[in-house]
């Protein structure tokens with residue numbers, strides 16, 4: 157393979173980054189290393205792997221796996237990060253990304269415009285862990301991010317493109333505030349994927365994904381990934397980040413920061429060897445293989461997803477039964493200019509709309525469409541539809557639903573890869589059903 161992999165175009169990285177033909181068999185596709193353990197050459201070899209002196213040996217699949225390692229290196233290359241850790245789900249990625257920064261007694265500032273499961277995790281499960289989260293009322297109100305900061309704040313968190321509200325986070329502005337108060341900005345980049353938006357290029361420090369969605373792309377495997385940009389200086393205020401900088405009692409007093417920051421690995425290695433090791437949400441190698449299959453066609457699929465989403469959004473906006481269409485790719489969106497700045501190739505393929513006749517019309521619509529599958533996911537080759545207020549955001553109260561942009565009559569779509577005229581014909585059938 158010629159050239160510096162870091163200098164390859166996105167399309168080359170999505171196919172080749174992290175992979176070489178299998179040295180043992182010559183297999184060109186990345187093999188599925190479906191094994192729990194790995195035979196050590198001798199006791200010294202085993203001891204070096206366990207002590208983190210040897211980072212190339214896989215010790216046990218809960219910690220690392222050769223198939224998963226290719227997916228991790230590839231996603232780090234696509235995002236422009238220094239290292240990535242794949243985990244069992246997007247939820248695990250968000251939880252561990254923040255637990256690697258905050259502990260009991262600490263605090264996080266977050267956007268309110270989040271996937272419902274993330275809101276529940278941060279508001280309730282983190283509270284059970286002793287970590288408080290302040291949700292700013294309006295993620296575009298930059299002063300609100302500032303005023304939410306407390307002495308124990310350890311991170312800021314938001315979705316680059318909110319699910320399902322479709323709002324675009326002003327990553328540069330929020331990153332600037334985070335850095336002024338000395339904490340990293342963690343961005344969930346699931347909806348746009350790195351093909352459309354790379355948060356590190358705008359100042360974010362850590363990126364998380366549900367790889368279940370567009371990255372795997374076919375609705376076949378649950379997974380998540382945490383990517384470190386490798387630039388946040390945890391050494392500048394070491395006592396604020398004891399987990400990263402102080403001696404680790406489970407590794408003979410090693411400091412992740414002292415030992416691995418030069419390699420850009422301190423944050424990722426601590427997440428892998430303390431959090432994934434101890435809490436256990438390791439991804440299956442088979443799911444990593446499915447993720448790699450998806451990544452290899454990411455740019456092609458996203459181009460088609462975006463083109464279908466644009467056509468569908470514009471068509472919906474012209475229908476009298478439809479109130480607002482929430483899609484930053486529409487000129488009418490309050491986030492149109494933010495989308496032009498952050499998402500020049502398109503605002504993704506998740507969109508939502510309000511039916512003027514409200515909740516019951518929404519239910520009839522969801523039950524009336526045929527090509528759009530009624531299920532809880534986004535980012536499948538198939539087009540998907542759901543009613544967030546009664547499903548993905550049902551655990552939220554009315555105020556929290558409103559903050560996430562979820563009105564009672566809201567319908568969320570994930571535009572798939574089908575022929576767009578068929579999608580529009582199906583939506584027309586749904587609207588007919590909605591009208592009763």
Ligand code: PLP
Nearest residue numbers: 245246247271319346366368379
């Ligand atoms: N982040 C976003 C934006 C999501 O839409 C989802 C799931 O819908 C998640 C995170 C959680 O991912 P997973 O379902 O893989 O745990």
